[in-house]
């Protein structure tokens with residue numbers, strides 16, 4: 001199994017976080033997202049413990065809200081000693097409603113509106129991660145109006161290609177995010193920030209990409225960032241308090257994805273960073289990372305019920321389920337791979353080549369193509385798509401006016417509703 005919180009009973013039922021997946025469907029209806037609180041906590045602890053151990057007590061991982069944002073996730077992340085990053089007022093509002101201490105929150109986005117900035121300040125957000133000059137000026141202006149000094153980091157682009165898919169390669173010079181070091185823009189923006197009375201510049205941020213397995217990427221990015229930190233110290237006497245290295249490590253969607261030892265990688269990165277700092281004659285700033293996927297992905301799966309099974313001899317077979325691209329658009333968007341199983345027939349041979357498709361009126365509504373399920377797969381079987389805890393609920397839509405799925409949480413002792421299933425009334429709530 002791709003994750004250790006999955007197991008199979010003698011009679012071939014898939015268990016997740018100790019819960020019988022078929023019982024969850026009976027109790028809460030179909031389809032649903034199932035999340036494992038114990039696994040979320042385990043994943044948080046890996047980052048919290050190893051970052052503090054290797055980067056020092058002032059290091060802190062931030063939960064990247066975009067991977068999955070709902071109230072309970074902030075409660076869990078806070079209890080585990082994480083901060084959070086938000087990229088919109090909606091994510092910020094969710095964290096606030098959950099009682100998350102917002103002094104540990106960082107407001108990202110390449111285009112914060114005046115309203116976002118104003119709302120962030122009113123909420124007492126810890127930091128804005130300012131994307132560019134214009135934003136720094138607006139933060140300064142609104143902070144002045146509200147009579148406060150606002151802490152910020154500046155987002156820089158270190159120009160590293162993470163060798164992942166282009167859509168998430170955000171650390172390159174031609175990115176819509178941040179200010180490039182190599183073009184001199186970073187230094188210019190830095191000077192603007194320093195000149196602003198209502199801005200307290202605390203440090204710098206970069207993010208090189210998502211689903212990254214290789215520490216070389218972090219090391220290369222950190223090396224460029226630390227050289228910049230040293231330059232700003234040498235030229236302007238500026239002491240960088242915080243360095244944020246962006247998103248976390250990759251996860252295993254299928255058996256083909258590598259198993260990654262995160263503490264060992266963080267140790268490696270910390271050793272290299274300490275060496276670089278020594279060479280450059282600077283202190284290591286307080287390190288932040290913003291893992292999203294590796295906190296929540298394998299702590300979630302989606303359970304569907306199979307409907308029509310269509311066999312087109314010599315062409316293709318389809319297993320249709322009662323969800324699809326509205327609850328998981330990642331195959332449609334990125335051709336993302338997933339492991340798909342028949343949760344009530346785990347002991348049967350998987351020799352039926354098929355595509356698992358959703359219920360939307362669109363041929364691109366595919367969850368996974370060319371996978372193997374038991375040949376007995378039929379209407380009423382429970383189909384599980386594994387590792388869907390990240391970028392599924394957070395990217396879900398109501399396409400075809402399909403209500404969004406509930407999130408059911410299990411914690412080893414009990415199961416509870418963390419997010420209710422949407423109703424048809426919810427669907428028309430804003431219609432006049």
Ligand code: LLP
Pocket residue numbers: 064066067085108168170207209210211212246247248249290291292293294330390391
């Ligand atoms: N910090 C920043 C500034 C980011 O842009 C991201 C991801 C993260 C942190 C979290 O990275 P993670 O630890 O999750 O790899 N929708 C795409 C993913 C887009 C990620 C963009 N930024 C997907 O479904 O794969």
